[in-house]
Amino acid sequence: MTEFRLDPKLDSDCFTLGKMQISQLLLMNNALAPWFILVPEVEAAELYQLDNDIQQQILAEINQLSEFITQEYITDKLNVAAIGNIVNQLHIHIVGRTKSDFCWPNVVWGADQKKTYSDQEVKNITRKLKNSLATFTVLETYT
Amino acid sequence: MTEFRLDPKLDSDCFTLGKMQISQLLLMNNALAPWFILVPEVEAAELYQLDNDIQQQILAEINQLSEFITQEYITDKLNVAAIGNIVNQLHIHIVGRTKSDFCWPNVVWGADQKKTYSDQEVKNITRKLKNSLATFTVLETYT
Numbered sequence A, B: 001m002t003e004f005r006l007d008p009k010l011d012s013d014c015f016t017l018g019k020m021q022i023s024q025l026l027l028m029n030n031a032l033a034p035w036f037i038l039v040p041e042v043e044a045a046e047l048y049q050l051d052n053d054i055q056q057q058i059l060a061e062i063n064q065l066s067e068f069i070t071q072e073y074i075t076d077k078l079n080v081a082a083i084g085n086i087v088n089q090l091h092i093h094i095v096g097r098t099k100s101d102f103c104w105p106n107v108v109w110g111a112d113q114k115k116t117y118s119d120q121e122v123k124n125i126t127r128k129l130k131n132s133l134a135t136f137t138v139l140e141t142y143t
Helices: A008-013 A052-072 A119-132 B008-013 B052-072 B119-132
Strands: A014-019 A023-028 A035-040 A077-082 A092-097 B014-019 B023-028 B035-040 B077-082 B092-097
Touching: A008 A014, A014 A119, A023 A052, A023 A119, A035 A052, A052 A077, A052 A092, A052 A119, A052 B052, B008 B014, B014 B119, B023 B052, B023 B119, B035 B052, B052 B077, B052 B092, B052 B119
Parallel strands: none
Antiparallel strands: A014 A023, A023 A035, A035 A092, A077 A092, A077 B077, B014 B023, B023 B035, B035 B092, B077 B092
16 A cells, blocks of 8 residues: 555645544634545545445544534534545545535535634644544644 | 425425435436435434434445446546535435536536436436335335
8 A cells, every 4th residue: 555645735725633543634724614624544536435444434533523513613504525526535524614604505615715724723723623532643733 | 203304495406216224315406417315314414413323324325326326427526415504404415526517626516507307317317226226215206
């Protein structure tokens, strides 16, 4: 198996906060919504192509992130999606949405508006993730 | 438990083709992409709120539909998403996408272009689903 490499576009659009059991955990650099991305360290581009045990790990991670977002943010709805039209590498968006957010009720994908995070904001989010998620390991950059 | 009722907007936008193990299987009435929707007959609006055994059934249905779409259509990517900003009732989109389709690489949600299916086309798709999916029961309308 070749070494896993994060897609360059994901790398430039997001902060790579750390690692869950099987996925890298990214934060989209757009403070207009709590927008997290799981990137399973696998070669397949589609969820259905993965072995059951890998799917189970990803499902568990989605559940953990979903609970985290609804606990830490005010949300009316979660948007959970594996799209991959622009970045082929398998990645799952988990986005907390509110009825007053920047593009409600439209989807965030393709919406132009953006507000970058400060370093301190990213560190705060990372700390909260570390306190909430048992299987999350923080990258040194964000400790 | 109250009787499950399909959301009126899903009902008007889609054909309800039949029933999987836990979900109703819908076809979006837009022939510009193979666009299926699973509507689990549950009350929760979010996947993470469901018991593990229900999640497993939904995951199995997503896998079956994903395989069906990639076998029956030419696709470059699957888009699998639980959004629910407009229709709150839990529903999972599974859409086969190609690089030459009507809105690539954008997402289908919010795209305006539309081509309705003929009755015969819907019946053909339903027949293929029946031949491919072990747990699929066709609604009488489409036999």
